[in-house]
Amino acid sequence: MAVSAENKRRLVTAALVGPAAVWLFTFLVLPFTAVVIFAFGERAPEGGYQPAFTLAQFANLGARSAAFANTLTLAPIGALACLLIAYPVAYYLAIKADQKYRMLLISLIVIPFWTSMLVRTYAWMYLLGARGIPHLFELAGIDDVRLLNTPGAVLLGIVYGYLPLMILPIYVSLEKLDRRLLDASADLGASPVSTFFGVTLPLSLPGVMTGVALVTILLLGEYLIPQLLGGGKVFFIGNALVDLFLQSRNWPFGSAIAVTLVVVVVAVLLVAMRIAWRVSGSRQVDLI
């Protein structure tokens, strides 16, 4: 039987997109739909979900305000700290570093990623724990230095874990920067500092926004770092979710928090894209 050109085209499209579409529908769209439905339901007396339509779960979000507060302060602060440390590094790599060593230096940044995040975060747990750095302080006669289970420890873990994710997109945008624009700026009388703020920084903003959005979004859903370095004291929304679903089995309330988190993430993304578009003057901004 002859296959018409039109049908052939459809078959090819289906073959290319089909598997991913089935996968995403089964493991993303369906579960997320369930989560949205749960969010408007009630907790069954023995735990889990029972059908209802109520906004009670959303009204109750305040009960977990500490998790929201921690996440919504430490995630942006962490992203900002990453940015402040990453930008000079990316700038050095892309503009100043000798071409010969550039790849070597970039691998040095990426190599730690080859070790499990869990293992590296455990290492920090030990370093910040009673037998780690505080012990050194004790030897020096300074007692009662508490590092572990503080917001500072969580922030440190965040910067440590996410720095490469901030460096790489900024590096890429600086690397693509047309060097003749820097010559042109100097030619027009701009000092190196003016050139940086007038040309380099604005043109690297898409990379900055990509890095900030990437790190912020991942941090909003972070679980591991607050769990290990924050103990029970500095917890994120992710930790609250684990608690609600696995411990207290309050699925509807957990779902409401999850839906709220997704809304926040989407909002952050949209704002980041808007800013990147406006500043760079182009619509070709890849966020991830």
Add this chain to the structure above:
Amino acid sequence: MHNDIEFRSVTKNYGAVTAVSDVDLQVPKGAFLALLGPSGCGKTTCLRMIGGFEQPTSGTVLISGREMNGIAPYRRPVNMVFQHYALFPHLNVEQNVGYGLKQMRPRIEASEIARKVALALEMVRLGGFAQRRVHELSGGQQQRVALARAIVNKPAVLLLDEPLAALDRKLRTAMQIELQTLQRELGITFVLVTHDQEEALSMADLVCVMNTGSIRQLGTPQEVYDHPTDLFVADFVGKTNRVTATLETDGRTLRLADGSALNVGERRGMTAGDAILAIRPEAIRVDRHAKPGATGFQGTVTNRIFLGSTAEYSVAVPGLGDFLITSDRRNLHESELVEPGQTVFLGFDPTTAHLFPVSSSA
């Protein structure tokens, strides 16, 4: 005599490679100079040394009489129109043009900047384009923005790095005229880098032909074309037919490869020995039959390219090789176009043809 730009034995090395070798150059104020040469001849390096993007390895570059060694680009009284323009993609046309004015100290008032920018845009005929984004403009318009962005700062010298290379032929011709007009209106020194001899000859009033890092000839377009100092200049600036020959000891008889002799007249500075006779394509007359007493060669037309107002012939001359002839059709009737395969006589005046020693081609 005031020079806007002066090179004093300037050399520029990149590692073991010498890009510019011991160049001396004086450009009078208000001149339109073209640095002309093939790629790698050092012309762009010279331009970048004026702009301050490169520092000479030895020697001195002076701008308006001031030594410029070690002075950064942003402190020099020159502006450049970059190859491919290098417009700022994140700024609109107005902000691009105003960029230089914003850098000036003491600061210029915003209203004054706006006025100057509008004037500069008017000058390059981009009056209504102030708010446009750079990527919305055509190549020709971007070119004019680049021009406005440079001239708005009133530099002592305007540098142009292959400014017309990216434009199509028609636009290029139009921009050549615009650039000339602009230069006359502004009265500032223009330094143009190009590998296109037509561009150099048509726009500049001073042409500097360069090759392998040194200046081969500096002169008016007509001098460079009519009186090339060596074979390289003759070849690079316009087309030439080369005839290898030997100049005999009397200094006026040229023995050609086919054994015939030509009287080339008195040649000062030429010593007897191997030489190359260079004849411009338009200096040769194509006739069906030799006129009585005419000097020239007999040959067969192998190809004809009809160009409208002119025609280009390739003619094979036994023993001497192929000749290229440009024949102006103004004085010819249509029927007088010569057909390929026909035997013709190539007439020329040997006393006005250029004669170079063989070594001058290097």
